[in-house]
Amino acid sequence: MSPTLTHESVFSTVRDLIQQVSVVPIDAITESSRLREDLALDSVASMELLSMLDEVLGLQLEMEDVLGVETVGGIVSVALARLTVRASA
């Protein structure tokens, strides 16, 4: 994993991206925030968010990697797992 991409920095990136697709104030976004219920992101908007993260961090995610992700923390976990795999490859 890149030394600059810590758990905190990935969370911060996710939070910044959420600002582009949701009207929720940034301070209200936590790792336990649920995409649908708390952030009003439906399945398409959630996937758009993951797609944006994919581009920003160069994750090269597949659709099956992200199906079932329901929280902000879940997104952070998916991204960190992908970064770990790439770092060890």
Added chain:
Amino acid sequence: MIAALGTVTADEGLGDFCDGLDRFLAKKVDAHAIDASHSLPPGLLSQLAELGVFGVSIPEAWGGSGLGLAGAAAVVETIARHDRSVATTVGLHLGLGTRGIVAYGTDVQRARWLPELAAGTRLGAFATTEPSAGSDLSRLATRARLDPATDRLRVDGQKAFVTNGGLAQTFTIAAATEGLGGAASGQNLLILDRADGIVVGAEEKKLGLRGSSTTPIYFDGLDIPMDRILGPPGAGHHIIGAVLAFGRTAMAAGCNGTAAAAIKLATAHVVGRRQFGKSLSDQPVVRLQLVDMAAGLFAMQAIVHATCQAEDDGDLLERLSVVAKVYCSDTDWQICDMALQLQGGSGFLEESGAPLLLRDARITRIFEGANDVLLSRLGALELTRPADPADDIVSIHPICELVRETREGGLKYFGLKLLRDPVRLHQLGRLAMLRDVAVAVVTHTGPSPDAETVALCKHALLRLTQAAESAAIAPPDYSDRNAIAESIFKAVNL
């Protein structure tokens, strides 16, 4: 409420009601007069109210007929066969104008508003679009803020293009409600009365639907109680989407009525008109065009029927309402255009009736979600929630395969990046739409159809498959598209 035209309790009763409504409209509605006067005939809405039209989609417990989306669609299609302005006025009320209260109101809210809305003594309107927001409901500028001192809401903002704006007494509006209910999503539908202090702007001058009312409305510090919120405070985003899905379907049904009117007009002309020694209706190309129109209408009615069946399944209704709205509005436009074409030069004259149908149809590809926006949305839905039908419908295998190849090929080559490519999403959305309509056509045809229905089904599937083959051709390369667009901007100094 519907006793004046016979009791309505089931589909068969609804058919009888619509037959009676059809006879009433044939006597009372003059579409050209409505278009010319930019208004509905005096007393028409009251007479429709007496017939029970305004309560069709409202539950019986609140004074309506309880026929839901299917009832609304049948009534709107029937009215649109006579005049689209009247259909739009009634359809907006039956769909967007009352659906929020019917589906998401508390019993107190329903008891307060629905009986008068069902009786037609009040007309409903719905307002989401804002001058600066267009189709983007996530950036609402209209705000409802809680005044902690009074525990009441202060509403400020404005809405544009509000159908029934100048006629309605009850408005369902979308507003940002940050902070309410402790939820961060911050959007809700609110019920407003005209008497709350809504300021209604001037009637818009439009290309079509000139007899329907379209105005801006303004809220300047409206002071309303908290019980005007529909659904959980601060968490109404999904309610807005669900109400829009219901309303879109009613609007699609109106397209079917207009298309039916266009086919009737064109058929009357080609049967009566003789050229080169024989009736136009004997010309093979003319016959093919009439068959295309009839099969198009068959497919439109099939997808609206399928969508009405999905009334109680939120996700399916969202998807099919988009399919119905885009397919019916696009096909209605094509049918109205063909109806004008078949009348030759006389079709270009207002007195032929074809221009009015075409003008009235045009807006349906724009309002309640612009078709291009909705197709991209449908493409994204197809990626995230693929809707491949069961393999047992052999006649639609070619379309299904095109959708699958486009979706899976796109994911293979572009991965999640595909979700950020509106052009490819648009393409996938169009393919998914054609597939869903094809499924609806097969279902609508039923297990033991008569010969005419078999022929319509076969022709509709042929045209849908051809359209899918055309849609499946890969879009031009991104850099080529951009280069051409840049040269156009340069040429017009933008």
